[in-house]
Amino acid sequence: MEEIQAERAHSAESCSRARLAIQDTLDVVGGKWKLVIISILRDGTRRFRELSREAGISPRILSKELQELEMNDLVNRKVCDTRPVTVEYSLTPYSETLFEVINTMHKWGVQHRKKVTDAYLK
Secondary structure (H helix, E strand, O other), rough: OOOHHHHHHHHHHHHHHHHHHHHHHHHHHOOHHHHHHHHHHOOEEEHHHHHHHHHHOHHHHHHHHHHHHHHOOOOOOEOOOOOOOEEEEEEEEHHHHHHHHHHHHHHHHHHHHHHHHHHHHO
């Protein structure tokens, strides 16, 4: 009986830690735009306006998202000594730790779109 209770306690604790880890991940990359921005920057450095156009994000929202990504060490910001001043963004080496997650989400999204499309066409 004590063994079963200990197993449940461990299970409840490990579930709680797992939920916390998932919440931490979502806090960093959650929302509509962060993973889109990261996936665009996987192709290389972009200037602010290029990112805005390519992602279809308003400059105000893009600025906020980039600040949060920079704060979490996923994006580098480089102010170029040009006239007018230009700002370039690139991924940090740490951002590569998200690539497996992004690739998995991509695969799932392709499968899901196919499933929904196939169901719609029936």
